[in-house]
Amino acid sequence: MDTNNRNIVTRFAPSPTGFMHIGGVRTALFAYLWARKNRGTFILRIEDTDKEREVAGSIEHIQESLRWLGLEWDFGPDKPGTFGSCIQSERLPTYLEFAHRLIEKGLAYPDPYSSEQVAEFRKQAEAEKRPFLFRNHRPEAFEKWDSTKPLRFKVPEIKRYRWHDAVRGDLEAGEEALDDFILIKSDGYPTYNFAHIIDDFSMGVTHIMRADEFISSTPRFLSLYEALGIAPPVFVTLPPILRDDRTKKLGKRDGAKDILDYRAEGYLPEAMANFLALTGWNPGTEQEIFTMDDLIAAFDIAKIQKAGAAFNEEKLLWANREHIKNLSHESLLRILAEFGAKSSRVAEKKWDLSEEFLSKIAPIVVERLSVFGEFTAMLDAGEFDYFLEEPTVDASKIVWKEEGPEKARDALLRVSEILEKISESNWNSEAVKEAIWPYAEERGRGGVLWPMRYSLSGKDKSPDPFTIAGVLGREETLKRLKVAAENL
Numbered sequence: 148m149d150t151n152n153r154n155i156v157t158r159f160a161p162s163p164t165g166f167m168h169i170g171g172v173r174t175a176l177f178a179y180l181w182a183r184k185n186r187g188t189f190i191l192r193i194e195d196t197d198k199e200r201e202v203a204g205s206i207e208h209i210q211e212s213l214r215w216l217g218l219e220w221d222f223g224p225d226k227p228g229t230f231g232s233c234i235q236s237e238r239l240p241t242y243l244e245f246a247h248r249l250i251e252k253g254l255a256y257p258d259p260y261s262s263e264q265v266a267e268f269r270k271q272a273e274a275e276k277r278p279f280l281f282r283n284h285r286p287e288a289f290e291k292w293d294s295t296k297p298l299r300f301k302v303p304e305i306k307r308y309r310w311h312d313a314v315r316g317d318l319e320a321g322e323e324a325l326d327d328f329i330l331i332k333s334d335g336y337p338t339y340n341f342a343h344i345i346d347d348f349s350m351g352v353t354h355i356m357r358a359d360e361f362i363s364s365t366p367r368f369l370s371l372y373e374a375l376g377i378a379p380p381v382f383v384t385l386p387p388i389l390r391d392d393r394t395k396k397l398g399k400r401d402g403a404k405d406i407l408d409y410r411a412e413g414y415l416p417e418a419m420a421n422f423l424a425l426t427g428w429n430p431g432t433e434q435e436i437f438t439m440d441d442l443i444a445a446f447d448i449a450k451i452q453k454a455g456a457a458f459n460e461e462k463l464l465w466a467n468r469e470h471i472k473n474l475s476h477e478s479l480l481r482i483l484a485e486f487g488a489k490s491s492r493v494a495e496k497k498w499d500l501s502e503e504f505l506s507k508i509a510p511i512v513v514e515r516l517s518v519f520g521e522f523t524a525m526l527d528a529g530e531f532d533y534f535l536e537e538p539t540v541d542a543s544k545i546v547w548k549e550e551g552p553e554k555a556r557d558a559l560l561r562v563s564e565i566l567e568k569i570s571e572s573n574w575n576s577e578a579v580k581e582a583i584w585p586y587a588e589e590r591g592r593g594g595v596l597w598p599m600r601y602s603l604s605g606k607d608k609s610p611d612p613f614t615i616a617g618v619l620g621r622e623e624t625l626k627r628l629k630v631a632a633e634n635l
C-alpha cells in the first residue's frame with residue numbers, strides 16, 4: 148500500500164476499555180476504506196488518557212480484532228510515525244507543548260477551585276434551572292500553572308458556530324455549547340477534547356470518522372481549533388447503529404457482542420466487513436456481496452446515510468452463507484478442521500477429521516450451515532457419527548412402511564449386487580446414484596432408498612443414501628449393507 152501519499156489520512160481512535168463492539172469496528176472499517184480508496188494513510192491511535200477506565204490487554208485485543216477483519220494500519224501502537232507514538236499516554240510532552248502555547252496566549256488557566264466547589268456551582272445552577280457553565284466562574288486573574296491543578300481552556304469568543312459535516316450537512320450551535328473545558332487533568336493526562344485535536348493535527352488527519360455523540364461537543368472543538376490556529380479536518384459523523392426494531396441504539400443486551408465473539412462463533416471476517424459496510428452505507432447499486440477490494444473500490448463518504456442503521460442479524464447470517472459459498476476449497480477445509488477440532492466428541496473419540504474426510508463431507512455441511520460454530524455443534528450432537536464409526540442399526544427400522552423384512556432384505560441384496568459392479572476408483576455419490584436409480588424407479592423408490600439409507604446411517608434423518616455412500620466409500624458401504632441384510 149502506498150503510504151507516501153499523505154493526501155488522505157484517517158484514523159481509528161479507540162479507548163482501551165476492553166471491549167470492541169460492532170459500532171467501533173464499523174468506524175474503523177469506514178476510516179480504513181476511505182484511506183485505502185484514496186491511497187492514503189490509516190492510523191490506529193490508542194486513546195488511553197483515562198487511566199481509570201483502562202482494561203489490561205485491550206490494546207492487543209483491539210489490534211487482534213482489526214487484523215482479523217483485515218484492517219491493517221499504516222501507523223499504530225506497534226508502528227510509530229515521524230509524529231511519534233500512536234499511544235496517547237506516550238505523547239504527554241506534545242500535549243504540554245500545546246498547552247503552554249495556549250497559556251502564553253492567555254487562553255488557558257489553572258482551575259482555582261476544588262472539585263467540591265465546582266460541584267457546588269453545578270448544584271446552584273441546577274437549582275436555578277440554568278445550564279452549568281464553568282466560564283461563568285472564570286477567575287479574574289489567572290495563577291501560574293504548576294500542573295497540580297487542572298488546566299482549563301479559556302474560550303476566546305462566545306459566539307454561534309456553524310460547520311459542515313460530510314454526512315449531516317450544515318450544522319450549528321449557540322453560545323450555550325461553549326465552555327472553559329479542561330485541557331489537562333490534575334493527573335497530568337490530557338482530556339479527549341484536547342488530545343484528539345492535537346493528535347489529529349500532528350498526524351495530519353484529514354477526515355474524522357466518529358459516532359454522533361461528538362456532534363454536541365463540536366463547537367468546543369471548533370473554538371479550540373481557532374485558538375490554536377489549526378484548520379479542522381473534515382467531520383464525518385457516522386449514523387448510529389440501532390436495534391433491529393429501530394427503537395433505540397444497539398446495546399449489549401440486544402446482542403451487541405465483542406467482535407471476537409463473532410469470530411469464535413464462526414463468522415467469516417469478509418462477511419462481517421461486508422455486513423458492517425452496509426450498516427450505514429450503501430453503494431447505490433443492487434450489489435450486496437462485496438469482497439474487501441470491492442468495498443474499497445465502491446466506498447464513498449457521499450453515500451453514508453444520515454439516519455440510524457438497523458443491525459439485522461439475519462442479514463449478517465445471510466452474508467456469511469454467501470461468503471462461505473465463495474471460499475476456496477482449501478480455506479473451507481481449513482476452517483472446517485478448526486471448528487471440527489473444537490468438538491468435544493471428536494476429542495473424546497479421537498476421531499480423525501482428515502482432509503480427505505472433511506473434503507467429502509464439506510458439501511453436506513456447507514449446505515446446512517450459516518456459521519461454522521454450527522459444525523462443531525453438529526459433531527457434538529452426533530449428527531455425523533455414522534461417517535466416523537459404524538452405526539447401531541435397529542433392524543425393525545430398516546423396513547419400509549408395511550413391506551416387511553423379506554422385501555427389505557431383497558432390496559438390500561440387490562443394491563449390493565448393483566454396487567459391487569462399481570470399481571473402487573469409479574466410486575462416488577453420482578456413480579452410486581446412477582447405478583441404483585433405475586432399480587429404485589422400477590421397484591418403487593421408498594422400498595429401495597429407505598432401507599439403503601437407514602442401513603448406512605442408522606438415522607431417521609440424514610442426507611440421501613447416495614451422498615452417504617459416496618462419503619463412506621465402496622468397502623464400508625458394501626459392508627454396512629451386508630450386515631444390515633444379515634440382521635433382518
Ligand code: GLU
Nearest residue numbers: 160161162194343356357
Ligand atoms: N477515544 C474516543 C472513543 O473511544 C474516540 C473518538 C474519536 O474517534 O475521536 O470514543
